[in-house]
Amino acid sequence: MTSVFDFFAVSLAGQPVELAQYHDKVLLIVNTASACGFTPQYTGLEKLHERYGPQGFMVLGFPCNQFGAQEPGTAEEIGAFCETKYAVTFPLFAKIDVNGAAAHPLYQYLKKSAPGVLGTKAIKWNFTKFLVRRDGTVAHRYGPMTKPEEIARDIEALLGSAVG
Template sequence: MSTFDFTAQDIAGSTVDLSKYKGKVLLIVNTASDCGFTPQYKGLEKVYEQFKDKGAVVLGFPCNQFGGQEPKGEAEIGAFCEKNFGVTFPLFSKVDVNGAGAHPLFQHLKKEAPGLLGTQAIKWNFTKFLIKKDGSVYKRYSPQTSPEELVGDIEKLLAE
């Protein structure tokens, strides 16, 4: 199974087949608007701008499972991200990333790239997954890892 085998609802409610990103490097992030890490939206947008024409895409998945830090609805989330951080990368509808209702994409990502000590659960907002061009999961990064710190790995995967 590959990342490209999944679908997700975009922020406007349309179904997106992730196979449309085949051949691209993906940075998939669970996001939130009211989190200490929320300023990472700016770094994510910077990475997206740097690599979007070179074959890499950032995908943001808002999640309200950590301290209720994403209470807004989809329209508000989109407006907030655009107004405050100039976000132009694709945003998706809110998802659960842990528990029985976790989105199948995140179930897959967690299984393929477990966290510290092999735990699968995502610990907080802005956990990042880097996906190779073939749809396989390259690596999981902690919320503390800034988007800019991933530039070297993204360049490496684009060169493969």
């Protein structure tokens, strides 16, 4: 696999989604959770999605229950929570694992492409973020402590770069 566009995922509604449909977009891929100290980052993620969406940017949220069981809900509960509490309009996908033997292939690729601190590949917690270029390759990895608004300059740089 050579880019995020080689993968597919399942939407929160249970439908298969080929990530190739996001080709030519700058993406911020985030493992999310509804009951985490970082959950308020949904607000900042939505603001980025709204601000840069018209320029070819999207946030993709991947709920994960691997960290402190902070995403215990069903797909319907996750969707309702994100919509009513944070007015999320960016795509959310079915709950996945990001670490271990059952880690989603997309996350295996992301972790290999952009290791964390000291070269670690494991995702350490919810709201780890991967910024992806228009060609589907990983530009940056950000830890949970990095607030969405702190990523704006990197997003702008990628949106300003030539396609392809």
